[in-house]
Amino acid sequence: MQTIEIGVPGTADADGIVRTYLTEVVSRYHGRPATDGELSVALADEPYDDLQGDTGILLLARDGGAAVACAGARFVEGDAELTKVFTLPSARGRGIARRLILALEEAARDRGARSLRLNTRSDLVEACAMYEGLGFRSVEAFNAEPYADRWYRKDLTSAAEQTPTGP
Numbered sequence: 001m002q003t004i005e006i007g008v009p010g011t012a013d014a015d016g017i018v019r020t021y022l023t024e025v026v027s028r029y030h031g032r033p034a035t036d037g038e039l040s041v042a043l044a045d046e047p048y049d050d051l052q053g054d055t056g057i058l059l060l061a062r063d064g065g066a067a068v069a070c071a072g073a074r075f076v077e078g079d080a081e082l083t084k085v086f087t088l089p090s091a092r093g094r095g096i097a098r099r100l101i102l103a104l105e106e107a108a109r110d111r112g113a114r115s116l117r118l119n120t121r122s123d124l125v126e127a128c129a130m131y132e133g134l135g136f137r138s139v140e141a142f143n144a145e146p147y148a149d150r151w152y153r154k155d156l157t158s159a160a161e162q163t164p165t166g167p
Contacts, residue, residue: 021086071100080108082118119148
């Protein structure tokens, strides 16, 4: 049975799934397995301890008690910014990441966010397709993230941009 719960940065489950996420992202970026040094740099460059309290939220999806996916949102200047969206390869294709993003969208609305935005890379093809299917639209860069080449935004205040229905 799959469940979604609020995760706590710094705990074993949260750190484990985020470390696995960063390992995959770094490996895809370099086109080979990530080295320990590269992973250490990624962990330092992409902290996530602020994904709690007033500054953010981290969600974990569990299947049979084990964390199989994560997704977070930072609350920045009236918007929410998605980060750390990841599903273990063994759990992909079941709509888990989509459910996590929809839950984050609801949390962002509850906190008064005007939009949900994110940056990503074009080589993360599956993720880009999922975001577009959830109603995110391509926008101009809103930050100078060196590893990003795509930026998306979803308006949370307009009925015209509400989440599409379906699987």
